Amino acid sequence: MSGQAGINSDFSPKILVFSTNNISDPGIDLAGSSHMHYPPSVTVISMPCTSGIRPEWIAYAVERGFDGVFLAADGEECAYLPDCAKRTSEIVRRAQELLEQKGYEPQRVRMSAICSVCAGPFTGHMKEFSEALKNLGPARKG
Amino acid sequence: MYVCHCGGNISDYVDVNRVVEAVREEPGVVVAREAMFTCSDASQQEIIRDIKEQELDGLVVASCSPRLHLHTFRDVAKRAGLNPYQYTQVNIREQCSWAHTGDREGATAKAIRLVRAGIARTRLTEPLQPLKIDTVPAVLVVGAGIAGLRAAIGLADTGISVYVVEREAAPGGRVARLGRMYPHGKRGRELINQLVEEVQKRENITLFTGAGLVEKSGSIGNFQVRIRVREPVESEIGVQVGAIIVATGFDLYQPREGEYGFGLEGVITLDDFLELLDAPGAGLNFRGREVKDVVYVYCVGSRQGAGGEGANRYCSRYCCNAAVHAASLAFDKSPGVRQYHLFRDMRTYGRFELFYQEALRRGAVFLKFDESEPPRVERGEGGKLKVTVKDLLTCGEEFELQADLVVLVTGMVPRENGKLVDILKLPVGRDGFFNEIHPKLRPVETVVDGLFICGTCQGPKNSSESVASALAAVTQSASILKKGYVELEPLVAAVDPRRCNWCGECAGTCPYSAIEREHYQDREVARVNEAVCKGCGGCVPSCSRGALNLKGYSDEQIRAMIDALAKEIC
Numbered sequence: 001m002s003g004q005a006g007i008n009s010d011f012s013p014k015i016l017v018f019s020t021n022n023i024s025d026p027g028i029d030l031a032g033s034s035h036m037h038y039p040p041s042v043t044v045i046s047m048p049c050t051s052g053i054r055p056e057w058i059a060y061a062v063e064r065g066f067d068g069v070f071l072a073a074d075g076e077e078c079a080y081l082p083d084c085a086k087r088t089s090e091i092v093r094r095a096q097e098l099l100e101q102k103g104y105e106p107q108r109v110r111m112s113a114i115c116s117v118c119a120g121p122f123t124g125h126m127k128e129f130s131e132a133l134k135n136l137g138p139a140r141k142g
Numbered sequence: 143m144y145v146c147h148c149g150g151n152i153s154d155y156v157d158v159n160r161v162v163e164a165v166r167e168e169p170g171v172v173v174a175r176e177a178m179f180t181c182s183d184a185s186q187q188e189i190i191r192d193i194k195e196q197e198l199d200g201l202v203v204a205s206c207s208p209r210l211h212l213h214t215f216r217d218v219a220k221r222a223g224l225n226p227y228q229y230t231q232v233n234i235r236e237q238c239s240w241a242h243t244g245d246r247e248g249a250t251a252k253a254i255r256l257v258r259a260g261i262a263r264t265r266l267t268e269p270l271q272p273l274k275i276d277t278v279p280a281v282l283v284v285g286a287g288i289a290g291l292r293a294a295i296g297l298a299d300t301g302i303s304v305y306v307v308e309r310e311a312a313p314g315g316r317v318a319r320l321g322r323m324y325p326h327g328k329r330g331r332e333l334i335n336q337l338v339e340e341v342q343k344r345e346n347i348t349l350f351t352g353a354g355l356v357e358k359s360g361s362i363g364n365f366q367v368r369i370r371v372r373e374p375v376e377s378e379i380g381v382q383v384g385a386i387i388v389a390t391g392f393d394l395y396q397p398r399e400g401e402y403g404f405g406l407e408g409v410i411t412l413d414d415f416l417e418l419l420d421a422p423g424a425g426l427n428f429r430g431r432e433v434k435d436v437v438y439v440y441c442v443g444s445r446q447g448a449g450g451e452g453a454n455r456y457c458s459r460y461c462c463n464a465a466v467h468a469a470s471l472a473f474d475k476s477p478g479v480r481q482y483h484l485f486r487d488m489r490t491y492g493r494f495e496l497f498y499q500e501a502l503r504r505g506a507v508f509l510k511f512d513e514s515e516p517p518r519v520e521r522g523e524g525g526k527l528k529v530t531v532k533d534l535l536t537c538g539e540e541f542e543l544q545a546d547l548v549v550l551v552t553g554m555v556p557r558e559n560g561k562l563v564d565i566l567k568l569p570v571g572r573d574g575f576f577n578e579i580h581p582k583l584r585p586v587e588t589v590v591d592g593l594f595i596c597g598t599c600q601g602p603k604n605s606s607e608s609v610a611s612a613l614a615a616v617t618q619s620a621s622i623l624k625k626g627y628v629e630l631e632p633l634v635a636a637v638d639p640r641r642c643n644w645c646g647e648c649a650g651t652c653p654y655s656a657i658e659r660e661h662y663q664d665r666e667v668a669r670v671n672e673a674v675c676k677g678c679g680g681c682v683p684s685c686s687r688g689a690l691n692l693k694g695y696s697d698e699q700i701r702a703m704i705d706a707l708a709k710e711i712c
Contacts, residue, residue, distance in 0.1 A: 016707065029207045032236035040248030043707045044237055047695055052679020057700050065708040073574055073707055079579060079589045080678035081653060091683055
């Protein structure tokens, strides 16, 4: 349960992942098919492309109770936009700005390229991000 | 709303019954059931019956990944008279039960959240119709090499009109310059002449040589293309086509000055050597001198280490075969010639292996070198070249070879085609070749609907592989055009004209030029050309007024999903 500031051993950070239908979502599927574990407090919304994410959604997710948001981008593999990685990082930058304005730590949003067979890297990112968010504490303070 | 046990794949790790009970009271839910296998015929029938009896206007199935059954259940919806775009697949297998096999409590809570989000999204879906677009029964083929010519003939025989645009003054491309080819022994020129003859026989093929594209507009089914020709007078011709096939071929790797002695007299590329082998008469001569010793250096310009910027990391895959074939031709021409092949790895796949065996049998010597210690080519004595190589097959022993000719076995590189890439919006891969959507499942289609690629413009291939892919492009384009219309996914971007005041920001974010300006109640607003839009949503975050939405992923839907996912489980 969130609500307590500081490090709480029961605190399992809620992470929202934005994935992409054709590339990173299959990579996340593969993690499951391979029975590679990551915290069940991670949930995924899949989109065509991470370049289509509004920074406002990221801020909204944190306001609604997510402790962190992770953008599983296509990177160089994006079939739609050659500059997808650049666009996604710009979205992350704008989201971080919004979070700061609202009094949240910008470290609550992260991105990384996750390919369609990146099961290991994905679970690794989730564990790492989860640890980092534990140190940061719940997004909703007090 | 149906939750699948998947025979235990889900229910062993998730309390399915609890999920069903937890979402039964969610707003909008009329039917909430579980099933052993929702994809089974019996369950599909049950779903169809429920939809019809209860007159449902939304369907959610929580089961496996949408990659497995999204289309199965869209089809179920359709059969029940429900709009297929009002269906949502919730992935509680790959992204829930299987990923949290050791945490039944956590997995069940997560499944409840995911199903709630699916329901929230579904409530906000609208019925959508596939975009139906009439097609023009004509195809533009760019490039008149072996792939382009063969594609043109194949298409023409299905009754489709074909325009072939070739940059050079004559058709034929690289194959026209080749000598005897494997396995039939026919010369490249003969093959090309045969194809050109067939092209000329067909009235529905128009071949433009010395020509290029200057402009393309429109979209799948109806492209408008402008072609510039130089002969007889410089002019521009406009044509209308339903699809475009790009077969622009490759360039040969050009060694740098000094790369394996390139620049020294007698150091030539494989291409030059093939020309020499094709010269009339017996004997093998280079600039009037008899060639007694030939040293080949393999993988020149291919499989380059990760270090260099713009290194060609890929294997060109035809060159081992071509070099071994050249060795055979050289033995035919001059039986006494000594041939040394300095290779990194031999990749004479399939029946080309027989050629390798033949070259060995006829006395060719193969030495294996390591990329980190490449052979050195220097000027030697008596007008010969000296090649020093460390041979891994004899435990790194160093050999000094005297050569009359050093043949650099050069690979294929992508062509400089910036203008064409620009005009057609061709997707270029990391290696510089054009990219297909999926190497196995959609090998000649690109992300631009109606735009196909084949032959070596998409990666190194030999001529038979090029022709095979050309014919794949024929089948793919003809299957669209023969039907007379295409249906496109309606999950595209849309502008709310009431919110838009045309700043042009979104138009600048679309590399497909799908956003146009139009009049709306005495104002200028943006409009999405649905046939051109790829549905990526890249324009959505650019609108400060929130006037842009991607259908199926609208602002309202994403926020509703976030709400549902964040909500506590009681």
